[in-house]
Amino acid sequence: MASATTSGASARAGNGSWTVVLCWITVLLEGYDLVVLGAIIPTLLDTRHVGMTAGDATTIATLSLVGVAIGADSVAAFAALRLLAGLGLGACMPVSLTMMAEHMPAERRARASTLTMTGYHTGAVITSLLALRVGDDWEILFYLLGVVGLAVAVVQWFKLPESEVFVRARRDGARRVPFTELLKPAYLRAGLGIWVASFMGLLLVYGLNTWLPKLMNDAGYPVPTAVTQLLVLNVGGVVGLVLGGFVADRRGIKGTTMAWFAVSVAMLACLSIRMESDLMLNTVVFLTGVFVFSAMVLVYAYVTSFYPASVRGTALGSASGIGRIGSIVGPSITGALVSSGVGHPWGFYFFAAVAALGLLAVTTLPRVGGNASAEAAAPAG
Secondary structure, eight states, X not given: OHHHHHHHHHHHHHHHHHHHHHHHHHXXXXXXXXXXXXXXXXXXXXXTGGGOOXXXXXXXXXXXXXXXXXXXXXXHHHHHHHHHHHHHHTTHHHHHHHHHHHTSOGGGHHHHHHHHHHHHHHHHHHHHHHHHHHTTOTHHHHHHHHHXXXXXXXXXXXXXXXXXXXXXXXXXXXXXXXXXXXXXXHHHHHHHHHHHHHHHHHHHHHHHHHHHHHHHXXXXXXXXXXXXXXXXXXXXXXXXXXXXXXXXXXXXXXXXHHHHHHHHHHHHHHTTSOOSOHHHHHHHHHHHHHHHHHHHHHHHHHHHHHSOHHHHHHHHHHHHHHHHHHHHHHHHHHHHHHHTTOHHHHHHHHHHHHHHHHHHHHHTSOOSSHHHHHHHTSOOO
C-alpha cells in the first residue's frame, strides 16, 4: 500500500515537472512569434520585400496577433499564413497559466503566473538576438519557429498531463461553467476591471513588441540600435516578471499591479523624448519592459487568485480573449501613426495614455482577501 502511494506521488511529481516545462516552452514560442514580426519590420520596409509598405505591415501585424509563418510569395499570403497560425496559438497563454496555477499553492499564485510568462519574454529575447544575427536573411527566423513548434507539439501530445481539475470535474459529472457565470454579482465588478485592464495591457504588449524598432528608427536611431531596444525591452520584461510576482505575493496583487501600471505611464512618456545617451536610452527602455509587461501578467495573476477553480479557466479565457482585441487595436493604431509619419513621438503618447487607463481599471478591482475573496470563493451555481 505504501509502495503504491509512493509510486502515485512520484508519478504526480513527474507529471508536474512536465507541465511546468512544457507550459513554459509553449509560452516561450508565443513570445518568440510575437516579436519576430516587429524585429523584421524595419528590414522589410527598407528592402521593400514583395512591395511591402507601412500600411501592409500594419495589416499583417493586425492579422497576426499570435502565430507563425514560414515565408510568403506576397503580402496577402504572408498575412493569411499569420492569421491561420494565430487560430492555433490563441489559447496557449490562458491554458498554460491555468495549468500552472493548478500546480502552485494559493500563496504563490502570482509567481506561478509571472514565472510562466518569463518564457514569453525569453522567447522575445531569443528572437531579438537571432534577428540581429541573421540580418537580411529574416526567413530563417520563421523556419526555425515552425520546426521547433512542431517538435514541441509532439512532445506535448505524449507528455503533457490532463488538467487535474478538468479530470475531477468530468468524473464528478460537473457542468461546464458558461461565460454568463462571470456576470453574476459576485464576479461582475472584478470582471469589468479585469477585462478593461487586460485590453489595455495586451494592447501595450503587442503594440510595443510589434512597432518599437520602427518607432525608434523613426526617432532617428539606426536599425541595429532600434532592434537592440527590442532585446533590452524584453530582458526588462523577464526581470519585471520575477520581481513583480515576488512583490505581489508579499504585498498584495492589486496594489502591486497599480504601482506597475503607474510607473509604466511615466516610462512610456519618457520614450517620447529623443535621447542622445545610449545609457539613458537603454535604462528607460529596460525599465519600460520591467513594468509594462509584468503589469499585464499581474492582471492574470489577479484572476488566478480571485476566482475559485470552478470558474478560473473561464475567467482567464475571457480576460485573454478580450485582451486579444487590444492586441489587434495596438498594432493597428500604432501602425496608422507610423504610416502618417507621426509614429514618434505620438506612438509613445498613445501608449502612455493606454497605461493610464489600465491603472484606472485596476483601481476598481476588489482586493483579494477579506469579504471579496470569500465572496469569490463561493461555488459556482
